[in-house]
Amino acid sequence: MLCTHDATKQRLLDTFSIPKDISIKSHSAETRGSETVHRLEWSDGHESEYSRSFLYQAMFDARRKAVQRQALVGIKLWDSSIASDPPKTLYVNAMNPNSNDLLSRLRRFGFCYVDETSFENPKATKKMLEKIAFIRETHYGGFYDFTADLASKDTAYTNIALEAHTDTTYFSDPAGLQAFHLLSHTDGEGGASLLVDGFKAADELWHTDRKAYEILSTVNVHGHASGNEGISIQPYRGFPVLEHDTATGDLLRVRWNTSDRASIELPIEEVETWYDAARKFDAILKKKENEYWEQLVPGRVLIFDNWRVLHGRSSFTGKRRICGAYINRDDWISKFKMRRFGKENVLKGLAVN
Known part of the structure; x- marks a missing residue:
């Protein structure tokens, strides 16, 4: 978790230091318990890990996101x-x-x-x-x-x-x-x-x-x-x-x-x-x-x-x-x-x- 402070949950990475033309160099996936984790290596040498559930949430439509953001329940x-x-x-x-x-x-x-x-x-x-x-x-x-x-x-x-x-x-x-x-x-x-x-x-x-x-x-x-x-x-x-x-x-x-x-x-x-x-x-x-x-x-x-x-x-x-x-x-x-x-x-x- 080098990009995010573990205690404060705040971003540490300078977003604008990332090259504009960055691309994925390699990808692999592994199972950790009940979760599939995707590991990416970027063209600038940076490595990232994304859980399947995280990527799934990224695909939610606006209404499903609002359920959590606004607590739109019942x-x-x-x-x-x-x-x-x-x-x-x-x-x-x-x-x-x-x-x-x-x-x-x-x-x-x-x-x-x-x-x-x-x-x-x-x-x-x-x-x-x-x-x-x-x-x-x-x-x-x-x-x-x-x-x-x-x-x-x-x-x-x-x-x-x-x-x-x-x-x-x-x-x-x-x-x-x-x-x-x-x-x-x-x-x-x-x-x-x-x-x-x-x-x-x-x-x-x-x-x-x-x-x-x-x-x-x-x-x-x-x-x-x-x-x-x-x-x-x-x-x-x-x-x-x-x-x-x-x-x-x-x-x-x-x-x-x-x-x-x-x-x-x-x-x-x-x-x-x-x-x-x-x-x-x-x-x-x-x-x-x-x-x-x-x-x-x-x-x-x-x-x-x-x-x-x-x-x-x-x-x-x-x-x-x-x-x-x-x-x-x-x-x-x-x-x-x-x-x-x-x-x-x-x-x-x-x-x-």
């Missing part, structure tokens, strides 16, 4: 009927370093409850989330513990109703996972949580209005967060509402937040075409059969994929205390992949992924 679309049996696991399972129970449900459904979590001390929630990956710091801080006091200038810090949306559309890289744990709700009522499967809504739009789907997949929309003093966060470019994997065409991310939307990247005479398409998507998101409502309770943490699942809430009275955090997309997908496929299989695919 994704299940859902609607309001999921209320009868929502995905859930226990705190003890989420804390088990050998269990993929929580992450598997998050990848399949886009959300999962973690029951039997202590609500007397928010550190229990923080510790559980850190078992997934690093908590993401933003202009709101890291792990949050807040009430509706407008300590941060965002509608999340009020008691008004919020329509279904995804968070941090004003970031170039929106948060991957988001978590809420209702620690207490006193002297009032309301505040039911709303979840909508953005992938399911997009699928419905695809089947009912292909043109509207195309518009929302190609027209860039800008976002911003400008409520806090001295801050106006904007992504480095606009992004479409529906973002796809360029290699496979799979829907990768939904960006939908009418509160934080800025300009539409179209000539003024064409902007109406985007709004027409957006109205159709909005109507699908608001269909009763697509809205899953649930009243959060102390002891049950809600974690959801912010690249897929839209969330909102009904208005409420009284005082609610909620803790939670953001986690980066790459970090949680990495943890899921390593547990799902194993390190050896993940590393085998790096050269072709």
